[in-house]
Amino acid sequence: MMAVYANGYINISADSAGDGNGGLFRQRDPAMFQSFLVPSDRTGSNGSYNCHLSNWDKYVESAPLKARSWVTQERFMSPRVVHFSNDQVHWECVELMTSESVNSSFHIGPEFIWTPEKSFHAFIQEPNSDTKIESLYTIWYRLVESYTTGQLTFISDRPVAIAGLARTFAHLLQLEQKDYICGLWRPYLVLEMMWYTFTSTDRPNPDIPSWSWLSVNGDVWFKTPQVATKYQPVAEVMDVRITASLGDPYGSIVSGPLKIRAPICRAKIRRVPDPHARLDDGPKWEYTFVLGQEEIGEGHSFMLNLDECSSEFMEKVLSQDVYLLLGQGSILPYPETPDLPGSKQS
Incomplete structure (x- = not known):
C-alpha cells in the first residue's frame, strides 16, 4: 500500500466520514466560506488584510478520518491530498497548503500550519x-x-x-x-x-x-x-x-x-496523602518515588504509570524496595573555578 499511495497522483480524502459509508459531501452554505480583502488603515500603506475562515486544525488535523491509524502512512506518502472536510475542501501538496475559503492570492503554508507530512517533502531535496x-x-x-x-x-x-x-x-x-x-x-x-x-x-x-x-x-x-x-x-x-x-x-x-x-539505584514508592489531578481532567497523581531522603514528586515532572495497578499488586510494591535503572542524564554545565596558587587541575 505504501507504493500505491507514493505513486498515486491525487489522494482523495474523506476527512469527515465516520466510516466507509460516509462519503465526501455535506450540506453547507458556500457563502460562509468566501474570503475578502480589507484595506489597511496604516498611513502610506497600500496593503490589505485577507479575511477568511481558517479551520484546518479542526476539520483536517482533528477530522474523524484521523482516528484511523492507517491514514498516517497514506497521507504522508501521497504527493497530493484533496481533503473533503465537514464544511469545505482543502488542498495539500509539497508546495502548497490551502483551503477553499482562502483567496487565490494568499496561501496557507508551513509557516502558518505545520504538518509533518508535507513539511517532510518540503526539504527532502x-x-x-x-x-x-x-x-x-x-x-x-x-x-x-x-x-x-x-x-x-x-x-x-x-x-x-x-x-x-x-x-x-x-x-x-x-x-x-x-x-x-x-x-x-x-x-x-x-x-x-x-x-x-x-x-x-x-x-x-x-x-x-x-x-x-x-x-x-x-x-x-x-x-x-x-x-x-x-x-x-x-x-x-x-x-x-x-x-x-x-x-x-x-x-x-x-x-x-x-x-x-546502566547504573541502578534503590528507591521506595509511597502513596501520596492527598491525590490530585496532574491536569484539570487528567489522571490523579497518587504515588511518588523516594530516593534516600529526597522525594521525587510532581514538582520534578515525575509521573508513575505502572502496567499493573491492582490494589493487590500496589500493596506488594509499597511494602518493598524497587530498583530504578538510569537511562539518560541531563547535561549541566559545570561552573568554572579559578586556578588557586599552588593548585593543579586535572
Whole structure:
C-alpha cells in the first residue's frame, strides 16, 4: 500500500466520514466560506488584510478520518491530498497548503500550519547535513505520535501499518534494515526508549518487547527536540536481537530480547496523602518515588504509570524496595573555578 499511495497522483480524502459509508459531501452554505480583502488603515500603506475562515486544525488535523491509524502512512506518502472536510475542501501538496475559503492570492503554508507530512517533502531535496538528519528524526517522532493516537481494527497490525514509513525513513537516514529496532532507531535507541504514554498500559501482544512503543495499545509521545538535546544516554545497549515474522524487520515481531547495562539505584514508592489531578481532567497523581531522603514528586515532572495497578499488586510494591535503572542524564554545565596558587587541575 505504501507504493500505491507514493505513486498515486491525487489522494482523495474523506476527512469527515465516520466510516466507509460516509462519503465526501455535506450540506453547507458556500457563502460562509468566501474570503475578502480589507484595506489597511496604516498611513502610506497600500496593503490589505485577507479575511477568511481558517479551520484546518479542526476539520483536517482533528477530522474523524484521523482516528484511523492507517491514514498516517497514506497521507504522508501521497504527493497530493484533496481533503473533503465537514464544511469545505482543502488542498495539500509539497508546495502548497490551502483551503477553499482562502483567496487565490494568499496561501496557507508551513509557516502558518505545520504538518509533518508535507513539511517532510518540503526539504527532502536539500543536501544531507546534521541539521537535516535531526529534522528527519523529529518528523519521525511526530508521525509516531500522530499514528498512535489513531485506532486499528486489528491491534496486531500496529507494526505493519507503519512499516512503509519505517522503510522510507531508513533510506533517508542512511541506515540499514538492522538499524530499525521494533519501532526505534539504533543510533538513538536508549533515548528513544524513554517514550511515554498517558492513556494506555494495555499490552495486547506479548511477543512485542515492553521496551518498544509498539507493545502498547494507546498514545505514545517522545521528548521534544529542545528537551532531548539537554540529555545524554547513560545506559549502554549490550545486545539486542529482533526476530521478525517472515524475516521482515519492518513487519510483525516474534521476539526482541535486549541486554542493557546502566547504573541502578534503590528507591521506595509511597502513596501520596492527598491525590490530585496532574491536569484539570487528567489522571490523579497518587504515588511518588523516594530516593534516600529526597522525594521525587510532581514538582520534578515525575509521573508513575505502572502496567499493573491492582490494589493487590500496589500493596506488594509499597511494602518493598524497587530498583530504578538510569537511562539518560541531563547535561549541566559545570561552573568554572579559578586556578588557586599552588593548585593543579586535572
